Amino acid sequence: MLSDMQFMMKKYISLLAILTIFSVKGLVAQTAAQKSRLIDRVIATVGSSIILQSELEMQYAQQLARGEKPDEKVKCYLMQQLVTEKLLSQQAVIDSVEVSESEVDDRLNRQMQMMVRNAGGKERLEEFLNRSLLQYKEEMRTSVGESLKAQKMQQNIISSINVTPQEVKRYFESLNQDSLPYFNTEVEIGELVINPVLTKEEKDQFRQKAEGYRKQVLGGSDFGTIARLYSDDGSSVQGGELGFATRDSYVKEFSAMAFRLKEGEISPVFETMYGFHFLQVLQRRGEEVNVRHILVKSKPTNASLERAKAKIDSIYDRVVAGKISFHTAASLYSENNETKYTGGMLSNPEDRSSLIPVDALDRATFMAIDPLEVGQYSKSFIFQENPQANPVYKFMYLKSRIAPHKATLDQDFAKIQEAAKQDKVHRKLSEWFEQRKENTFIHINEDFLQCDELKLWLPDEKKTLAAN
Template structure:
């Protein structure tokens, strides 16, 4: 039910627990940056994150990342750039929920951490705050950048001919999605299941126990339905409406979300613009009867399209008939969201859902497919009709065909050069000393230490230095 994705979250809490344990033994100072320090245990903890995910980490890059973060945080303090407590709370809660899912439950995660979730949240809070401040400072440095058409042309001309990127075969494809829908009699069965659970809780049964047993939200059921503290933009509007309307201790009635099913929730605590909730979700399944009705509706829409082969008619039909919130308002076109600045209708075929690619591969440009039954990654079924607008064969980059992509590349290049220039200037004004193990042993760090004659601090342990 969440509007935000959790898979890409970068902090693995188990690995950070390893870091906390190692700090007792490892106290070597790897780097001094102004009045801050980086410890060997910091680097070992970050390395453990990668090992935990079966990935290799470059320790030189890890040190560079830590030093860069300290510089950004110190400048953010000068520029009065801060993060709110609510932002930190929300970030921590997201990370903990993700880690609970990965660990297979709160008990197993706490066992791996060697401490309670509440204790651990407080333990990682300073590191999370520092990371968010650094991110905000980096965005502040580049917020006024603008990539002009001339910037794109200049960037393209700087690319050696033998280094021009190659682009895979791309298609422009639009869709109309027809979801199976339950009728009132079918839905009432599941609304009543939710109501029965709410009645049991109000009569004294344990909310967490019933949520664990019966809630069909896989992200929160293992935690007894506990959502942690949430912001207004983290959940669907129906959920948010009730969550921010109720007082601490109050229950919502059973309410419906068209995307997920029937909910009820309880507010546990309010804190500024955040609210701590727990909930139960009862998700009605797709029935054979609802699939039959969806198939009939999809066939009717296809027959209309088959009689009206104009491009603009498919776009109008998508806006009127399609159940996809992602595509119905842009003519039905599936968008490629990989670009830095803008989404594009041109999608590499290797980025398409394999089910869609299999249908599109049999179509001619301008063609419309018959309704096909699809199953998405969450197991949700729907009938889909496709329109193939264009096909672009694999080719070497050129300004005529690939201006939008090259603009993304040029923007990334401009951002990276701006950040690099900023660090080059800032390093001259900041006392930096890096342990020889890394300062001499890492090519990327050789120019980072302050020259000895400009050093402000000499001791191995710097009085007043902060982590």
């Protein structure tokens, strides 16, 4: 059984998920026979907007495309999303909330990358959609723009919400004290990271590989085919195409090359923090450019890994000997920019507190800190965040360890504060939607009267009908 606090936190997260705008919308092509049978119709009216059957089917098809099992009941939840989105986007227009073309393009490009990966390639996705990706993107541009406006509107509604310590205390005291959640072991830990660095000679093998691919393209080979076969970038499934983006979307070396060339021109091979690239400008549009590229990642050699280990072990020896503090060493020498400015200390991504549940740690980090006493340091070890990332060396510092315990206001203030804030956010959104419901004409087709998720939008007489 869940405790009251856990139940309420789950409830708020669930309710917020309903109110959150899911701006990624899919469109799955139907066969000619299906199209001949389908007559689009209005299934809901929300103020000055309508919701079409085809919009709902698009959302449902996207669920299926992500591998979820067919379930007609899901359409009730999807209708709830569409109604809330229409209310928010209408208010966004009134409040002059703007969404730029580059924001829409960025969302569409991310959506395309996800769909291409799920479909197993660009060609298979286009066959599935029964249209080109370019055509699909243009068809979806308006609805994605509307979704982004709604998302911004929702953020405007809740952006000023904070909770005071007194509100946190009142929230905690309102919970059933006999069924407070039981928290697992938590730790405060730090890390010092050293990346393997390649010499010029070691880098040359990767540069030469990129030069070889460029020669194939210049010699008449299809750029997209070479990208799909050999590029180390995630865009390879799209033939290396990145979509329209502004100058600040890329690292400076990539931007400098992308915005220097003319349409159709192929760049020389150049280096970024990711490795060696060459690119081709496909199209310019104002301050945006659409390029495709091929990346050859610079992967660590055995020699570079040995040099990194020697460097980190030298730092480790100085820290353990007390010649330099861990926090100073991390600030000076660690090559993880996310932690070096906090003296090497990690934070909990859930609530940004310094306490991290041990069951949220990756296996390598857990194995490093598990045998340590508070105040000790692990030996250096090789670490790879994911299969695509380059390996690095790191050693860990255990600052504190809190044993499993029932929630208390003193020990778990950050968690309780976040739960209290989410409670306040939920109430604010509920009040906002309640006001809009009273002042907005909302009509939902009788086919959806049995949807529990939609009953809050129905007038009293229809709620009675739905209950019967």
